[in-house]
Amino acid sequence: LHAYNTLIAGYGQEGRVEDARKLFDQIPCHSDCGKESNQRFERNVVSWNSMIMCYVKAGNIVAARELFDQMRERDTFSWNTILSGYVHISDMEEASSLFREMPNPDTLSWNMMVSGFAQMGSLELACDFFDRMPQKNLVSWNSMIAGYEKNEDHKGAAKLFSQMLVEGQKPDRHTLSSILTVSTGLVDLHLGMQIHQLVTKTVTPDVPINNSLVTMYARCGGITEARTIFDEMKMQK
């Protein structure tokens, strides 16, 4: 059964929804004739969740929702999965009401609400959720920073970033590449160089990160440094 679930999820990654569905339909639903307990081979929550995930990834919220409504046992994963479906099509109306109906929203749910609102330009709302979050994690910060960035509030993003450091969160590659884009937008070479320092200490060199670094230096008047990084990139291959 684990094998089935893994395969369904795997098809999901590749967008092969109907193959996933075929497998899903092959797993017995719930044994109809009461006596026999074939609990051993039955669709479980994970099978449902994986299948819903496939539909969500395919952009087929309607189908995902149908499955969701049919489930008799929903866990936090199920809720978060459809929630993310609505967030990705920017249907924050639906997302909000789901969020309100959720029995026990966890950090992931909050994160999705934050990034959803931020992504559609409702920075106010995003901030609101962000501030009210019971506990924030790295992803929460990253989503919020990305939101500022998307709305071209580069100063806001930079401010949030320093606040993040003050609160003792360590940035990861997501944070750093967002904030690099921000320094590029601000044409702030000084900030960019500070980030560069952090990059070399915290994350393993990475093509996307290096690209952001090169872009940042090039735009902020550090052509020499840009060139250096560029050359280092070639060495690594």
Added chain:
RNA sequence: CUUCUUAC
């Protein structure tokens, strides 16, 4: 075994 965030 399944769910959240970046850039180009």
